Amino acid sequence: MNTEIYVTRAALPAMEEYIEEIRSLFSTHRITNMGEKYHRLTLAIGKVLNIDNPILLSNGHMSLELSLQALQMKGEVITTPFTFASTTHAIVRNGLTPVFCDIREDNYTMDADRIEELITDRTCAILPVHVYGNVCDVEKIEAVAQKHDLKVIYDAAHSFGVSYKGKGIGNYGDASIFSFHATKVFTSIEGGAVAVRDRKLGQAIKYLSNFGITGEDDIAAPGTNAKMNEFEAAMGLCNLRHFEENRRARAQVWMQYQDMLSGIPGIVLPTVPEDTVYNFAYFPIRVIETRYGENRDELAVRMRQESIYPRRYFYPLTSDYRCYRDKYDSGCTPIARRTAREILTLPLYPGLEREQVERICTIIKKRKK
Numbered sequence: 451m452n453t454e455i456y457v458t459r460a461a462l463p464a465m466e467e468y469i470e471e472i473r474s475l476f477s478t479h480r481i482t483n484m485g486e487k488y489h490r491l492t493l494a495i496g497k498v499l500n501i502d503n504p505i506l507l508s509n510g511h512m513s514l515e516l517s518l519q520a521l522q523m524k525g526e527v528i529t530t531p532f533t534f535a536s537t538t539h540a541i542v543r544n545g546l547t548p549v550f551c552d553i554r555e556d557n558y559t560m561d562a563d564r565i566e567e568l569i570t571d572r573t574c575a576i577l578p579v580h581v582y583g584n585v586c587d588v589e590k591i592e593a594v595a596q597k598h599d600l601k602v603i604y605d606a607a608h609s610f611g612v613s614y615k616g617k618g619i620g621n622y623g624d625a626s627i628f629s630f631h632a633t634k635v636f637t638s639i640e641g642g643a644v645a646v647r648d649r650k651l652g653q654a655i656k657y658l659s660n661f662g663i664t665g666e667d668d669i670a671a672p673g674t675n676a677k678m679n680e681f682e683a684a685m686g687l688c689n690l691r692h693f694e695e696n697r698r699a700r701a702q703v704w705m706q707y708q709d710m711l712s713g714i715p716g717i718v719l720p721t722v723p724e725d726t727v728y729n730f731a732y733f734p735i736r737v738i739e740t741r742y743g744e745n746r747d748e749l750a751v752r753m754r755q756e757s758i759y760p761r762r763y764f765y766p767l768t769s770d771y772r773c774y775r776d777k778y779d780s781g782c783t784p785i786a787r788r789t790a791r792e793i794l795t796l797p798l799y800p801g802l803e804r805e806q807v808e809r810i811c812t813i814i815k816k817r818k819k
């Protein structure tokens with residue numbers, strides 16, 4: 451029986467390293483509400499991501515939800531349906547209306563050439579996703595946003611450690627949010643961060659994450675609880691020490707896939723984006739049924755039979771969710787629709803061994819045709 455291989459595996463430090471990091475918490479008893487670990491991690495994340503004032507929160511989703519709340523917007527938000535549930539939920543949970551824009555065929559990010567045709571007098575913001583760590587067309591998006599006076603909030607949940615043209619990815623747009631969930635390239639168990647252009651916006655998000663409390667007897671907004679606790683921050687501090695080493699290990703697996711899978715008819719491989727320091731977060735392939743001889747789901751079934759569990763990131767489109775499909779105009783997003791049908795994300799994490807990558811690639815090469 452072959453060992454099971456999942457799409458990802460949470461990065462963990464040596465147990466002793468984590469124990470050393472949390473030791474002081476047992477004498478201070480200060481285990482949450484912006485303690486010592488939280489402040490140290492905030493500084494360290496700022497350095498690694500090359501951003502000025504990161505705000506660390508309980509998870510990526512709350513980072514997104516609170517960014518939208520702090521911007522106090524009304525109306526429509528142009529976004530992508532080719533993403534995780536969180537992106538669209540954050541819009542809807544703020545009383546805003548998602549308007550779905552199609553994606554680019556080459557890197558699956560929002561097609562910036564299709565944004566303007568979706569703008570109405572109710573549009574307040576653009577919410578693109580740097581999906582798989584691929585950088586959106588930030589220049590074009592910025593230009594459209596300036597012309598129409600719109601806010602830009604990037605879902606950078608996949609983009610920890612990514613830089614574009616020498617700048618940390620969090621420096622683009624009015625706000626960018628990161629996820630430190632266990633499945634992401636950098637993890638604090640659960641956790642997230644917001645990078646903002648305007649310090650006041652950052653302060654507003656911080657207050658909202660702690661019930662809107664601005665002073666001992668002053669509550670300024672109907673906030674929520676989205677604080678990162680000290681055990682999570684400690685995990686973040688440990689994992690951050692190994693981030694570059696993990697990035698290199700990911701790059702190695704990524705290149706092994708490239709080598710072993712190149713030239714298979716009907717299998718479209720991802721490419722390393724230009725001008726980008728990449729994080730090798732995912733290895734999404736597209737399965738073109740007419741050329742490969744099998745569709746994506748048939749390939750996934752064959753892999754599962756061999757105890758390999760790739761994921762259909764992202765299927766279905768969020769605009770096709772039962773809670774949304776009859777409610778919002780799912781618009782015209784033919785490329786997103788086709789991609790959702792063809793995409794398969796292969797296992798990728800530091801520690802995935804060469805033999806395991808070979809086992810996965812052998813199954814993909816053995817197509818029916």
Ligand SMILES: *Cc1c(COP(=O)(O)O)cnc(C)c1O
Pocket residue numbers: 509510511512533534536537579605607608628629630631641642
């Ligand atoms: C993981 C993810 C989120 C949410 O992050 P959490 O930390 O799990 O709340 C948001 N958007 C995208 C695209 C994600 O993949």
